[in-house]
Amino acid sequence: MGHRKTPFLPDFMTTRSTVFTPPWAAEMHGAVPAQAVESPAASVFTPFSEPSPELSPQFSIDQPLVLRGGECIIPFQGVHTMDIRIENGKIFAIGESVSTDNARVVEINGKYVAPGVVDPHVHLGIFSDFNVELVTETRSALLNGVTTLGLYLNAEGSYLPLLDDYIAAINAKSNCDIFVHLAIMNQTQLQEIPVYHSRYGINSFKTWMCGIPGLIPDVEDDFLLDLMAAVAALPGRPVLNVHAENHRAVSRATAHQKKADPHITSLASWEKSHPGFGEAEAIQRAAFLAGQSGVQVYFVHLSAKESVDVARRLKPGSGNLFFESTSPYLTLSLADDLNYLNKMIPPIRYPEDQAELWKGLEENIIDTIGTDHTPMTVDEKKQGPGLWDFPPGYPAVGTHLPSLLNKARMECFPLEKLFEKISAVPARIFGLYPKKGSLLPGADADLVIIDPFVEKKASPEIAGSRSDYCLHQGKTLAGWPVGIVKSGRIISRKQDLDSPDKSAGGVYLKR
Numbered sequence: 001m002g003h004r005k006t007p008f009l010p011d012f013m014t015t016r017s018t019v020f021t022p023p024w025a026a027e028m029h030g031a032v033p034a035q036a037v038e039s040p041a042a043s044v045f046t047p048f049s050e051p052s053p054e055l056s057p058q059f060s061i062d063q064p065l066v067l068r069g070g071e072c073i074i075p076f077q078g079v080h081t082m083d084i085r086i087e088n089g090k091i092f093a094i095g096e097s098v099s100t101d102n103a104r105v106v107e108i109n110g111k112y113v114a115p116g117v118v119d120p121h122v123h124l125g126i127f128s129d130f131n132v133e134l135v136t137e138t139r140s141a142l143l144n145g146v147t148t149l150g151l152y153l154n155a156e157g158s159y160l161p162l163l164d165d166y167i168a169a170i171n172a173k174s175n176c177d178i179f180v181h182l183a184i185m186n187q188t189q190l191q192e193i194p195v196y197h198s199r200y201g202i203n204s205f206k207t208w209m210c211g212i213p214g215l216i217p218d219v220e221d222d223f224l225l226d227l228m229a230a231v232a233a234l235p236g237r238p239v240l241n242v243h244a245e246n247h248r249a250v251s252r253a254t255a256h257q258k259k260a261d262p263h264i265t266s267l268a269s270w271e272k273s274h275p276g277f278g279e280a281e282a283i284q285r286a287a288f289l290a291g292q293s294g295v296q297v298y299f300v301h302l303s304a305k306e307s308v309d310v311a312r313r314l315k316p317g318s319g320n321l322f323f324e325s326t327s328p329y330l331t332l333s334l335a336d337d338l339n340y341l342n343k344m345i346p347p348i349r350y351p352e353d354q355a356e357l358w359k360g361l362e363e364n365i366i367d368t369i370g371t372d373h374t375p376m377t378v379d380e381k382k383q384g385p386g387l388w389d390f391p392p393g394y395p396a397v398g399t400h401l402p403s404l405l406n407k408a409r410m411e412c413f414p415l416e417k418l419f420e421k422i423s424a425v426p427a428r429i430f431g432l433y434p435k436k437g438s439l440l441p442g443a444d445a446d447l448v449i450i451d452p453f454v455e456k457k458a459s460p461e462i463a464g465s466r467s468d469y470c471l472h473q474g475k476t477l478a479g480w481p482v483g484i485v486k487s488g489r490i491i492s493r494k495q496d497l498d499s500p501d502k503s504a505g506g507v508y509l510k511r
Contacts, residue, residue, distance in 0.1 A: 062088070065488060066100050070108035070449065073416050074439050075115065075424035084113065086445040089488040094439055106490070108449060111482060114419045115437050116147025116446035117401055120426040121300060121324065121370030123152050126393070127380045131169055133466060137375055137397065138175035140464035142491060142504055145401040145481035147446035148436050149176045150370070150426070152206060154183045154216070158192060163200050167508045174506030175486075177446070179430060181206050181241055184227055185217055193230045201510030203238040204298070204430055205231055209282045210245035212345060212392065218247040225289055232295035236511075237431060239322075241298045242286050244307075245346065249278035264387045267338050271347040276304025279346055283307055287314050287321055298322040298429060301372050303329045303346040305356035311365050322429055324368045325357050328396055328471055331403040341381055341469055344372070345392040358411050361421060368426045369404065371396035375467045398463025399471050405452055405479025415452075431511040449483035456480055 065086040072082045072094065084091060085098040093099070119141065124133040141149060151170075155162060159182055170178050181204045184190055196202045207227055211218045219227075231240045254273040261269045283299055290297045302308065302325045311323050332338065333351045342348055360366035374393030381390055401422070408418050427437030435444050456462060458472040484491040486504045 064092070064101075064103035065445075065485070065490070066098060066103045066105045067108050067113055067447070067449075067485070068100075068105055070111060070113035072439055073112055073114035073419050075416055075420040075437065078416055079112070084439065084447070086485070086488045089445055091439060091441055091443045091445050093441055112415065112450045112452065113439075114415075114448050114450065115423040115439055115443070116448050116484075116486070117145050117419075117422050118148040118150070118424075118426045118432065118436055119146045119371050119373070119397055119400060119422075120150035120368055120430060121152070121326065122149050122373040122397060123393070124375070126374060127376040127391070128466065130166075131173060133375060134169055134173045135175070136464075136466040137373065137395075138173075138178075138506060140395070140398040141373075141400075142175040142484060142486060142506075143464050143481075144398045144462075145448035145450070145484065146397055147176055147448070147484070147486055148427070148432070148509070149178050149397075150181055150204075150430060151178050152181050152183060154185075155189075157186075158188050159196060160192060163196070167200070170506065170508040175504040176506045177436075177444075177509050178506060179204075179432065179509040179511060183207070183216070185219075190223075190227060190230055194234065197234050197238070203234060203236055203511050204241055205238075206241040206243070206300075208243040209286065210243065210247035210250050210278070221285070221289065224286065225292065228290055228293045228295040228297075232293040237296060239296045239298050239429060240290075241300050242282075243301070244279055244282035244286055244299050245274060246278040246282045246285075249281065250274055253278070258388065265340075266387075267340075267342060267348065268334055270343060270387060271334065271349055274346050276306040276349065276353065279304045280306035280310045284310050284314070287318070290320060294320060296320045296322070298324065300324050301326050301329070301346060301370070302357065302360070302366060303349055303353065305349075305353045308356045308360040308365060311360065312363070315365050322367045323360070323365060324370050325360070325366050326370050326372050326396070327400045327404050328371070328394070330354060330357055330361075330369065331407045332471065340387050340390055341378065342394060342471070343381075343387065343390055343392050344394060358413070361413070361417075367421070368429065369421045370426070371400050373397040373400075375465050377466070377468050394471060395463060395465040395467035395469070396471055398465050399458050399477075401448070401450070402456070402458065402477045402480045403472055405450065406477040409452065409478060432509060445485055445488040447485040448481045449485075450479065451482045452479040454478070454480045454482060 067084045072080050082094050082096055083098045085093040124130055124137055180202050182196055182202055183206045207219050208216050209219055228240060231238045253275050257269055257273045302323055314321055332348050333354045335351050373396045375395045376393055383391055424437035427433035434440055455476050455478045457474055457476050458470055460468055460470045463470040491504055
């Protein structure tokens with residue numbers, strides 16, 4: 001009988017069924033009905049252990065694959081003991097007894113099987129060559145359970161001369177599937193939005209109400225209104241991603257802090273330069289302005305308790321407002337042993353802010369969890385004479401899933417709800433569901449096998465980024481991915497990903 005097994009999940013029982021075909025499977029395009037026929041004599045059996053097994057010479061990636069005996073985390077439904085049959089890179093069937101005919105069978109032995117993580121918020125190519133990071137950072141992501149990335153691209157002028165090369169690089173070098181958000185910072189880019197959508201299938205765009213000095217300009221309300229109208233005019237369900245902070249409040253607070261603490265060494269002082277009320281005010285203002293056009297707004301990286309309070313009042317009945325937080329804000333606070341390597345915009349805040357973010361997740365006020373992954377080395381971080389001058393950002397995708405599994409246990413946060421926030425819901429918001437974020441027949445066979453009881457110390461080596469440090473470094477985290485399936489292929493740390501010229505076949509996702 002299918003049931004939940006982790007200690008931080010309540011008992012949940014379900015009736016036995018031969019093949020699991022939920023009533024909402026009609027959402028799947030090309031869903032394939034399956035017959036439940038065991039054919040053990042025709043199967044090749046492989047015990048599952050960590051690290052995941054390499055593909056043997058006798059096993060073709062075109063051969064069907066059956067993952068047997070896993071605790072399947074099905075977003076919006078629960079955790080069920082089931083088998084999964086994969087054919088041609090897609091989930092063919094999921095049930096308590098699926099056909100193993102002509103398949104390689106991998107025994108999951110009670111570990112948890114979930115949709116691959118969809119991280120909607122990463123940055124590449126800011127501190128190093130884009131083509132290098134496209135390999136190293138997608139490798140870090142994939143080996144740690146993240147199979148799909150939402151990549152932010154920035155440019156000073158038109159994106160039209162750039163996008164073909166970006167997409168070709170993604171298709172040639174990425175280990176993860178990637179969808180793109182474009183930063184819109186000037187009138188040229190604003191006018192070209194319909195072309196970005198029609199030619200390249202890009203339906204999500206970003207703006208900064210409070211920019212980053214020397215890198216990204218602040219956006220005033222008149223430009224924001226024009227941008228909202230332009231995005232709202234696109235067909236389908238386009239989304240405007242908004243970095244919400246009141247830039248005048250930030251400038252004022254920064255000036256006060258620089259005067260009070262000119263040789264800043266504390267992240268607590270840095271936190272005061274980006275006050276939580278400034279984030280909350282900007283969210284409220286942008287939500288009000290969005291009502292003029294009806295545009296869907298996705299507020300990135302909520303960090304403050306004041307923001308959750310505003311979102312709690314705005315969310316009910318809105319239909320067009322979505323809220324994201326990130327795993328660093330949910331797993332780190334100023335009560336931890338942090339230093340300049342943890343400098344970020346918005347800043348990591350206090351335990352009471354973190355507690356309110358988890359409440360927002362529980363109440364479905366916060367919809368998704370990303371990373372804001374911005375890889376850099378220690379030397380690249382230490383640019384300038386002091387903390388005021390150090391750039392914001394940190395590598396986060398390699399510790400995203402384990403840090404959340406560890407914290408979810410402490411918060412008694414259900415696994416299936418966690419995977420809604422880190423997989424299914426971001427896929428839905430950005431037009432990828434049910435191809436991504438689902439275990440339904442017809443979905444891409446991008447899966448992560450996790451053991452919530454495995455304990456490891458976080459390290460740059462395990463994170464696998466080009467960065468020479470990682471978040472939670474040296475801390476023991478409980479809950480790690482112990483196997484990855486990408487497009488129906490089992491991925492191992494011992495495989496091709498160690499070579500810079502090889503990839504797991506990631507593709508650009510046109511929406």
